[in-house]
Amino acid sequence: MTHQVDMAGARRRRPVKTIATITLILASLAILLALGTWQMERLYWKEGLLADIAERRSADPVPLADIERLAASGGDMEYRRVALSGTFDHTKERHFFATFQGQTGFYVYTPLILSDGRAILVNRGFIPYEMKEVSTRTAGEVAGEQRLTGYARSRLAQKPSSIVPDNDIAKNIFFWKDLDVMASSIGLDPAKTLPFFVDVDDLVQ
Incomplete structure (x- = not known):
């Protein structure tokens, strides 16, 4: 009987663990996507800044x-x-x-x-x-x-x-x-x- 109760408890806990795992994966993906977006935005900003500097340095004084x-x-x-x-x-x-x-x-x-x-x-x-x-x-x-x-x-x-x-x-x-x-x-x-x-x-x- 004890074994059956433990098995039933394990089955009840399994969906909870699955949901927690999925939530963690989704949160990690969201963080990675946010970091990727930030890095791309920073790259575009840096490229724009360098282009602006190059334009200024080549302009007439x-x-x-x-x-x-x-x-x-x-x-x-x-x-x-x-x-x-x-x-x-x-x-x-x-x-x-x-x-x-x-x-x-x-x-x-x-x-x-x-x-x-x-x-x-x-x-x-x-x-x-x-x-x-x-x-x-x-x-x-x-x-x-x-x-x-x-x-x-x-x-x-x-x-x-x-x-x-x-x-x-x-x-x-x-x-x-x-x-x-x-x-x-x-x-x-x-x-x-x-x-x-x-x-x-x-x-x-």
Whole structure:
């Protein structure tokens, strides 16, 4: 009798287990479908972003004033080509730690002093770690007024991640591009410093 009762109980529990299994499978499929949809949407977004960047980088440069107006209005100015002119102050370089083509070094940010006395930090390019000192690369310290084109780059509102080291102001090594600190550490007037960067594309002269 006990055996018969146990068998009957097992038969009653079997549909419950089957329903639970089916529910689990359906839930798993729903999660996988959702992840697949998210990944596809992210892929389309990334492809669209890359296409947009490529289009902007191939466009004719616009005057600096146009980028200023765009920045002031909160518009998207990232990677828009810009034409500007001024004189580099090489005594106030800021060095952003990075790697380029497998080599460790720095991107050199130099204030470009505009004709109206304002300044903008310009990324002039990458140098190997052993060339951090200006004395090792004097040939690249162009003098006089320069006309150049480049890409507008937005400032960062905060450190991008908690794992990023703090900037070492004393050693002039920046691990993230804190525009305010980069500018203040070399004595630039905040009221006369443009609130974005420019990555140099070409020196016109």
